[in-house]
Amino acid sequence: MPAERTGRLGVGTVGAGRVGPVLASALAGAGHALTGITAVSDASRERADAMLPGVPVLTVPEVVERSELVLLAVPDDELEALVAGLAETGAWQPGQLVAHTSARYGTAVLEPALRRGAIPLAIHPAITFTGTSVDRTRLAGAWFGVTAPAPVLPIAQALVVEMGGEPLVVAEADRPAYAEAIETATSFSTAIVEQATGLLAGIGVEEPGRVIAPLVRSAVENALARWAPSTIDLSALAEPFAEEDE
Structure with missing residues (x-):
């Protein structure tokens, strides 16, 4: 995998809470294509429709299958099981970028996806979220805690910059x-x-x-x-x- 990537990515988002739709919207604004988003509750579906009009609501496997970059914007206590479960079903694809938004974890939690050939990134936006378009403005100049293997760290940093943020590199051991x-x-x-x-x-x-x-x-x-x-x-x-x- 080259240290820097160019061109448009197909971005899929798992989680339509306060964070996922905002980051997906920011990536769309940077020119990436949104392949889909997951949404379970009525509130999350309404949020996805408001923030990402026209983006299909899909199942988790469908989002992973269709996306070159999978954004995992789920609660901390769901992340590990989600990644492992998708690995067990063979959903992760070689060369696929997988980024989570948790502050707590680095890339170790993505190890099951890495073993399947995916590229792990941890990208945490250090702001609070309302789940509305107001957050897009807040992303401008916000700091993102970024953790990734050295060869692909520039990819994570580039994604943050594309969303309007500033990357702050955090070592895996320093994540807690x-x-x-x-x-x-x-x-x-x-x-x-x-x-x-x-x-x-x-x-x-x-x-x-x-x-x-x-x-x-x-x-x-x-x-x-x-x-x-x-x-x-x-x-x-x-x-x-x-x-x-x-």
Whole structure:
């Protein structure tokens, strides 16, 4: 496999939660062809239809069969079994790119696909998602945690750039620490905001979120200034990081 690829890919997405349709839309905007997406619940089908009009809703095996790049945007606790199950049925194809969006895992979780000849990539967008077109704007300049074997790392980096993001290379062994950093930033900031707005609401303050917004933003800016004074997207801290759902 060459270090860099050119041309358009057929991209299939497994998972129509908050993340999958957004990344698929971004890849389509970069010129790639969308082969299909999986969607189980009514909400996920509505989301897929809204974000990816005209893209067929398929089964998981159909998405894998039709795609040169398979994007796995599923909850962490479903990823390992999904990859292994598809390997057992012989679904993975030699030379096929397989990318997951989990913060927790690197490429080891994709080992069953690798043994079938697929090319493993871990591409995690370090922002929170609403599952709407607003997220497309948030992708611009967002950082993506990228893990991949050295020969194909440029492919993962190129895909991130095509989606408007900035690739941050994370070693396989460092993936748990990376995931902990993401979870800490989102869960603690969310908890603090909810506690503060709750206290203000309790004393009769209307729209407490608007009242504390300037305070929270300035406090976060001050805390981040010593690390990256001009490159942090504070909108990414506005709501908790959510795993994909079906």
